Amino acid sequence: MGGHSHMNCWEDACYREAKNQKLEIEDPDAGCPGSDDGWNSAAKPNSDLVLDPTDQGEKIVFPWMGLVANIKTVVKNGKPVGESGSKLRDEFIRKGYNPMRVHALWDWKGHSGFAIVEFKKSWEGYRDALKFDKDFALMGCGKADDFSSLVKHEERLFGWIARDDEYQSTDVIGAYLRKKTDLKSLSDIVADGERKDSKLVSSLQDELTVKHGHLMEMETKYKEASVSIIELVSQKDAMIVSYNEEIRKMQQIVHNDFNKILVEHQRAKHELEARRTELEQSEKQLREREAHNENEIKKLHQQKEMNKRAILEQRNADEQLFNLAQEHQRAKEALHKKVIELQTQLDAKQALELEIEQRKGALQVLEHLEEGESPEIREMKEKLEEKEDELEYLFALNQTLMTKNEKVEQELGAGRKELINGFQGMVAAGRATIGLRKALRGKSKLSTEEAELWHLKEDREATVVEGVEYILRIWKRLK
Template identity: 45%
Template structure:
């Protein structure tokens, strides 16, 4: 191989190695959680992915990365590039924080002891993406950000989103632990964003920030700012320098040691006092034990004396007991006989009681059935009365028409009679002939008028029936047409008997959160829709208005009372309105009936209104097309 070709090949391999190293280094920067296991234990993210799950301290992991980054025949270019990127990342981001360890090392990381920080340590996250929902800005929860930062090894205690009257401000406060470890985590948090060109200075410099997340450690200028960040920091933290915090901790430690020393001296004095009291108590106890022994001996002698007296008393009591037991046996036998007699009477009384209870239940059922039957009979009577009134009006109308027809027929018969009379008149004079001719002519005109009236009546009846049929079909066609239109125009279709769910939803929102309110309102509406379809539910009562009887809603109905107590008057109004509509349009089937409806005036729309509105919409549509 020529030297030039060899050099070109080496140069190409170098470029490939550098390209792979940059790519893997970028992956490590974007997801630092791949390396750290705990505070002091690490893993190789590239070897772990192949099943080599070994734990390293930082020094050993650096050695591992250096060993596998060297060129060797057993190591591929990709493997070499991975471990070069790992060593580079550890030296830049991990060694400076974990090996120096203490807060004094933070001074080398561009931090001075006189610099003011918010304590306990806090970070600021800015440019959080928000969305506008229901007039307020919302964003992801603080828990999601906390989990993300935990994965990156910053160990936040919590993330608190900042809100104002417009909703989420796009800022959050990251709180760390109240010790030096928390401060180190906050500094690592700040360095992470600075390395990504997303620190505080970058946030202030860039006007077009896009979706980039910015972050920094909270310091003096943040603490004194007049925005929500400053308000939160002042309410939850203080400004301190590293020196003052170290001095405060030393003071607390000194105070704690002093308190412990004083406590130890106090405990020693208490122990000495307790030893003295122990010796005194021990001597007193020994004296009490001796006195106790003497008392026990005296007690035993007294007990023996009492036992002898008690034995004599027991003998006398035993004799009296035998006599008393005999009397009890006699009384027991007498009571047994009385019990048997009472048992027989009890059986008889129990049977009589059950029979009376059964008769009472049957009477109550009969009264209830009779009451329902009376209500049905009353409703039928009202319906019959209404139908009878309609029939009476029709009869009066027909009688008037019949009277007119009969009057015409009588006039015709009268004229026919005159004609017959005139035929038998002997006088053949011109005057008689002339009268007869006039009467005949008048008779023919009346007969023609009667025929025309009859024909006109039949034609009008047929025309009215046809017109009614056409009107009904036209109305049905309009209902179908408007039923397909989703716009809220003032002419539309209303399903009579449909339950309005708005009052239920509004009442549920007063008791539950938004999601539970929707579910609860849907459940209750479904229940009441089943009640409305139930023919056995009859929440009406009849009252007398003048000489007529009228059915109105019974406000004392048990179901309506329960609904009013739980969901209010508006819900009751929605149910009763739907019930009256079903009774009016479909009392037997009790299903919803579509009706052409004037939404503006809340009434049944006329056919003319429906046609006019439909023509207006057609003209508007035609005008837009033209």
């Protein structure tokens, strides 16, 4: 029927109250609405009325509607007109009927003298409709009372609940009710509510079962992700410990090499100063003896010239050693700075990877718990993409630093090759400490034979510092 389109979901809550529902109405003072004979006096409770089970099979208009008749009209421009429905609604609200609205009925002739009273679409509205019907009936202004003989003599309003007669009528009242409402018995309304409740409970149980399955699946994935994260953190800690230990060893080796160079430089400087003092004393003695041998004098001058050149060479060597020390210090600082940068980038990379894994886990949880793509999920996806871009940048930066580190190592290797080339023309004596030894570089068929510095007495590879010290000792003996 046409009224089905106006039934909304509010019925579901109303149906739950249908069982054992008790409806209370009050007995107003004498007098009909619209008259002044006691209608405005306060209504007092008469008795509690319980709905008779035999009435539950009677057809009634649903949603609840009341009918008001004998509304005063006047003729204007050849057509009857009457008061607006809002005025009647306000009056009925004051009387305790609580209507939602009052709709005056008009036809092609004009105002019909009737109005439809709409009550709340709930059992509370039904109670108000019963009160409305009983009040009018008790005061002789109900449906059973004949108002046709009083219409022209009294301005009394008549009212009652719309039922099957009004719904089936062929006038403007029936047309309105068939368009807006349905005919149902109270037992039908209760049965419909129970049937809808049963379907709702079944649907909710099925949905709960599905949600529980999703939750268990998410818990399993969460546990797996947690185990993976714990393993990553353990691996990261182990890598950091190993990396720090290697850095400490490298710094200790560099520090020891630099100290050896300084000690050797000081010793060579003291020996040269002692030699210069010795030569000066010899010159003084020769002058005191007033040597007359010209050859001795020339030899002495030659020795002085050689000493000057040696002093000049030593100064150059001192300057080179000083430059070497400065270069060594700068290389040490640059290496330490790169080590710190690499460690910082490694920590940032590991932390960012960990954060990305956690955000991916959280994003998967939200996608399973929520239907559709919520603003929170979109925001989390955007942040995850930003973190992945940042991880790519850190990876590229780490590769750049590793390339620079390899370049420094290649430069140090070039210095070592120069030292090896210096040893190529030297023949290792029986007491030699440092020499050259042929060694295979590479694997399988691609290996090549190359010369490397070797500590002959300890049978191990010699450092660059040890090679420099050995050359300095040989140079001093040959002076």
